[in-house]
Amino acid sequence: MDLVAAVGLQILYGIANLALISLGLAIIFGMMRVINLAHGEFLMLGGYTVVIAANAGVNLWVAMLILAPLVVGVIGVVVERLLIRWLYGRMIDTLLATWGLSLLFIGIVTSIFGASTATTISPPLGVVSIGEYTSSAYELLLIGITVALGIAVFLVLKMTSLGLVARGTMQNAEMASALGVSTSRVYMITFGIGAAISGLAGGLLAPVTGVLPTIGAVYIAKAFITVISGGAAILAGTASASVLLGGVNGIAAFLTGPTIGEVALLVTAIVLLRLMPRGITGGLFRKSL
């Protein structure tokens, strides 16, 4: 019984982890149809913000929950104004330009902080025990934060005027701009929010994973798979794909080992894409958020 609980918790954490690292990407993709190849670097920058701030004596929670999203959100807005906005409607060029940006960020961070791990910080909160098994309390907290983040995004999309415009843009970008909605401003804010959430995610994960200039590559493969498998709907897509892929990964990893777990995740995603080329929400529930 304890084993089931512990394994279940581990799988749940895997799912939450996928959702956490994908949400920022999903927001930008879902609303702007831009796939941000610098997404991994936004996570990386969030991580660096936390590590540097914590080492400078800032309270870890402040660094993770406030500084990381703030810094990366600002970077996101700057990037959108300087680069992305010139390329709207040119999806392939946007991909390439954000890839260039990704390399640029890696290069800048490497030049400043070096290629190896900056001084790390350890996860706070210690462990909780489930019968004879233990689980990291911080991982439990991350599950909770992920759920809270999902609810927050849902409420913003559902309740606020920004959310209304965003949903309009999601359904039909041309219509929205024809109605006089300043898509330019919506896009800037959206990109900023997407970046901020990525920064938050990167910051929250920094104590678990440590930080490296190239750590973005570790995240993006999984984030891409999740977002593409999920399809265009931001929340329903991210949630359903995270549950499916995270679940498969977790179960396969428990039964055989982490390597097979990743293979299972990849194979599931490939089969899924063959059956539903536009992702779960492109194939099933089209009008969800």
Place this chain on the structure above:
Amino acid sequence: MRQGGEVVLETRGLSMHFGGVRAVDRVDFALYEHELRCLIGPNGAGKSTFFKCLTGQLRPSAGSVVIRDLHVTDREPFEVAALGVGIKTQVPNVFEGLAVEENIWLSARRWHPPARSRSLTAETLERLQLGDIRSSPVGRLAHGQRQWVELGMVVAAEPWLVLLDEPAAGMTHEETVRTAELIREINRTATLIVVEHDMQFIRMISHLVTVFHEGRILMEDTMEAISADPRAREVYLGHRG
């Protein structure tokens, strides 16, 4: 009217819904061999959607499309084309970066060995008077000329069934007259459906006209009869003032 031949294209209960909009609503339609049929109707009457269902560009929500006893309802466009059907879309679909000659050749070469393809390309270029611009990239041509290149691609494949969506759109009067001539010429060897809204043009080519209105077939008759019919005048001609 030439309704003596067998039915070569037929739809039964063909419907296409977009969300709540019924763009095409339970259409039964039959086309006979050697016919030259025009589809007309005001904007949004569903004729272009109907056309896209015929060519496999859209999967109909319900109903079936049968070409020569073969169900093509769920087929890909290339499978429809592979039956020997020549298709021209509403917006000119050409290979912008390639030369006029190569556009035509790619069509001929799909069905014929190299030598025959070359001669067929040369014939088509001459027939459509595209010889002077044979090596220009299609992207540099004027709209009317691009339409002609696309018609050339249709002709070069030597299809037995030809589906044209607004072949004369954006053409000068002179070009329109030539296009009408060409269509009549194609009709000597092939059966045609032409979607149009230019009445002058339809008078130049058509025998039998099918009028679409709100996703359904309103009537099917000769152009004279339709011009005289009050219902058709109201839904279609009336709209145009």
Place this chain on the structure above:
Amino acid sequence: MILARDVRGTLAIAAVGVLFMLIAPSVLELFTIINLTTAIALAVLALSLALVWGYGGILCFGQNAFFGIGAYAYTIAAINFGGSSWAILVAILVAVAFAVVIGYVMFYGRVSDVYLAVITLTVSLILYSLIRRTSGPDYKIGKSLLGGFNGITSPPINLPWDPSFVLFPEHVFYVAMGALVVAYLFTSWLTRTHFGRVCVSIRENELRAELLGYDVRLYKLGIFAVGAGVAGLAGVLFCNGVGRVTPDVFNLYNAALTIIWVIVGGRGTLIGPILGAFGLFYLTSALGTQSTVNNNLVLGIILVVFVLGVPKGVIPTLAGWMAARRTRRALRARERRMRLRRARGGGGRNDGAGAGAGPGGGGPAGAGRGAGAPE
């Protein structure tokens, strides 16, 4: 006629390649030759993406996956077989087979360009993280351990009939350069065949190709698979040049590098990306020897600058300039001839009209070519 000039160009480039192959080993030092072998392997990889992306219009962001698979398959097969000849073939076939599986999912599912780019990149990254995990004695294929992030030492190529006669590095250079020339001739031949022209037409307008009766999915799968085969060959050459294969062949940096060669060299040419690969190889090696400027930084700047400023790439942009200059010169020559004729003919009344039309005709570079394009 245009085609004929094209063919002459291809043969001239191939001839330069052969000449270089023959002369280089007697002029350059061994160290340079070994380095060159690696650069050549990368040039073959660039060529494969030039074919797939530049001609097939398939936005493959993970072309290095097939390159890495080729390198791993060669190494593992060569260790197991105890010789290189069949291993080379196996490497190419494994890369092709892998591409067919991935390509089937993507093309028959008709995923969009952008999805395709991201999926291929993801595949490469997943392979990277998978192979990195394979250290230890548990992970082996036949006699060959997979080696985790340390990779595997690759057996060098041997003579086809004699596995004990292993080629020296300078011989491997001949093999690599020969392979590059052959691959270049093969791919440029392919782009001129019916198959190749259909692929180009699909790049230009997928719907039109489909309406002509071509099965777009099949053609895309075809050129994707051929490109993967060429990339697999590149992988074989690469692990021979370097002497080992590590998971790094699959990493993000190499994926980006491959794309950058093609962007810089230009889509729609084969020689452009090849030159791009050589150029960037020497640029990054030069940067690698100092520590102030980071490689990623430079590549990132190059990528952004090219996407925003030179989106067509160097070779097509130069070709465009040259064509424009030729047209301008031809126009000027024609004008001069006409002025001369007028002066000699003494048609005084026409002079005014002629002079008025003159400057208008000498305007924008492209104006003279578009034989009557009144848009």
